[in-house]
Amino acid sequence: MLLSRIDHVGIAVASLAGTIPLYEEAFGLTVVHQEDNDRQGVREAMLLVNNGEAGSSYVQLLEPLREDSPVGKFLAKWGPGIHHIAYGVADIDSALAALTTIGFDLVNKTPVHGTAGSRIAFVHPKALGGVLTELVEAVEGH
């Protein structure tokens, strides 16, 4: 099995400060990590949902750092909402090699820097029925 868990659901928001309290109030989630990822053009907050045997699952709130970024463009087109789904993998290099062999359109052919030191890569939404999909090889313990 290539995928080990749902790592996170990425949600585009206009403002982290305006959205984090909703998740705290509704579900008692707390922010366990916050980071600016300049290459991806996002300021993100990770809220822990579950620590499982196969690793952790999160809600990832994404505020754009620039209008001309994936999340900035998404917000302008659709408004706030679900931006991507991210699955955990044990070995992202072999996962990407397997997808390349069977002809999937990858946004990242090699892994790039993700949240909390993870290695990530995106599969194009057009290749998976309109869903932007991210693979995550998390750092041990995340």
Ligand code: V0V
């Ligand atoms: C765009 N499209 C989407 C989409 N974003 N469809 C579903 N879900 C999304 N999130 C559709 C869009 O409606 C267009 O469809 C088409 O793709 C082209 O969109 P575009 O606005 O012209 O944008 P492009 O082509 O410049 O870029 C689209 C891609 C881009 C997917 C290539 O968003 C990208 O590189 N995404 C991966 C990086 C990313 O999302 N980073 C932010 C999260 P029509 O109109 O042609 O039908 S960073 C993150 O999650 C981190 C750091 C982490 O987890 O650690």
Ligand code: CO
């Ligand atoms: Co993500």
